[in-house]
Amino acid sequence: MDLHDYDDIAENYDLYTNSMFGNNSKLGDSATINFHLELAKKYGHGDILDIACGTGLTAIPLAKNNFSVTAIDISQPMINKLNEKAKSENIKINSVCSNMCDFKLKQNFSFAFIARAGFMHLLTNEDQKNSLKNIHDHLLPKGILSLNTFYPHHEVLSRSMKSDIEDYSLRVEYSNCKGNIEKIYNSNAYDPETQIMTGQWKFEEYQNGEIINSRVRPLKIRMSFKYEMINLLELTGFRIIDVYGNYGFDPAKYPGWLVWIVEKV
Numbered sequence: 001m002d003l004h005d006y007d008d009i010a011e012n013y014d015l016y017t018n019s020m021f022g023n024n025s026k027l028g029d030s031a032t033i034n035f036h037l038e039l040a041k042k043y044g045h046g047d048i049l050d051i052a053c054g055t056g057l058t059a060i061p062l063a064k065n066n067f068s069v070t071a072i073d074i075s076q077p078m079i080n081k082l083n084e085k086a087k088s089e090n091i092k093i094n095s096v097c098s099n100m101c102d103f104k105l106k107q108n109f110s111f112a113f114i115a116r117a118g119f120m121h122l123l124t125n126e127d128q129k130n131s132l133k134n135i136h137d138h139l140l141p142k143g144i145l146s147l148n149t150f151y152p153h154h155e156v157l158s159r160s161m162k163s164d165i166e167d168y169s170l171r172v173e174y175s176n177c178k179g180n181i182e183k184i185y186n187s188n189a190y191d192p193e194t195q196i197m198t199g200q201w202k203f204e205e206y207q208n209g210e211i212i213n214s215r216v217r218p219l220k221i222r223m224s225f226k227y228e229m230i231n232l233l234e235l236t237g238f239r240i241i242d243v244y245g246n247y248g249f250d251p252a253k254y255p256g257w258l259v260w261i262v263e264k265v
Contacts (some may be wrong), residue, residue: 002075002121003201003219004054010077012176013055016184019174026248027257033061035247036113036146039261040067043144046110051100051135052118056082056093063091070094072103101130108138113146120149120221123196125232128224132236139264145238146261151245152223153255160190160197168202181206186219195223226258238262 003009021028036058040048044067050059053071055078063069063086071093073079079097086093096103100114101122112135122128135145168185176182185202198220205213224232233240244259245252252258 001218003217004073004075004078006217007077008203008215009217010055010075010081012182013078013081014057015176016172016174016182017057020172026246026250029057031247032115033058035249035259036115037061037065038249039113039144039146040065040111043111046140046143047107049105049109049112049135049138051112051114052116052121053082053095054078054115054118056085058113058115059093059095060085060089060091063093064089070096070105070107070109072096072098072100074099101127101134103134103138105138108140109143110140111144111146112139114148115146116148117221119147120224123194123220123222128222128232129236132232132238136237136264141264143264144241144261145264146259149224149229149258149260151252151254151256151258152225156255157190157192157223160188161192163187163189165189165198165200168200171201176205178205180212190223197221197223229258229260233260233262237265239265 018029025031040062047068047070048062050069050071053059053073056071059069059071059082071082076097079095082095122131139145165187168187171184171186173181173183183204186199188197188199190197201217201219203215204211240260240262242261243252244250245256
């Protein structure tokens with residue numbers, strides 16, 4: 001199981017991710033939403049596909065702006081939370097619990113996107129290819145795909161190669177849905193052969209200064225390097241239009257993020 005398979009993650013996901021990214025004007029929630037709204041205005045003349053949608057950070061604002069949105073995620077708890085939020089706001093989103101490698105939908109889309117780290121949860125080159133080919137099949141002619149990968153920092157990878165999976169560091173402290181303080185610690189170990197970063201996330205919940213709950217959840221992501229991604233996108237039928245370094249449309253630079261905007265050819 002992965003971090004996002006758990007109910008306790010889904011119910012607090014919006015709270016702790018907002019705390020992690022804070023008010024970052026280029027990577028925070030507002031920046032993520034505004035970036036995809038801008039792309040939707042430019043490319044979303046047909047239906048829009050939100051892949052690895054989580055609890056609906058981007059899907060719900062798009063639907064509120066009168067875009068026709070289909071949202072898919074491999075995690076049923078995340079989909080449940082999305083549906084709950086959509087119902088409370090009386091908006092319509094077609095939500096599907098499915099793997100991005102092999103989902104099958106009846107309609108095609110003018111714009112599809114995988115926000116934040118969704119694509120990096122694919123741990124093999126084969127899964128990455130299958131996912132991109134599947135998305136390609138679901139796009140209209142000249143349809144647009146946006147996805148994000150890291151621009152891996154070699155010093156960080158080197159340190160992670162020497163790390164112990166039990167060496168935790170504090171990632172964030174926030175108030176969970178129960179109003180209790182929760183501290184999240186994480187640890188990482190990197191395997192250069194597979195390019196997989198294996199992590200453990202430890203959640204400690206406090207009440208009146210005392211720990212009342214502690215749990216550990218696993219998380220793996222695959223690091224893909226810039227020219228590896230260029231070749232992979234071209235191999236799966238895409239033409240690169242732009243590559244940004246964040247959700248503020250800044251140019252990409254090492255190290256950091258790579259936000260790819262590609263067109264179906």
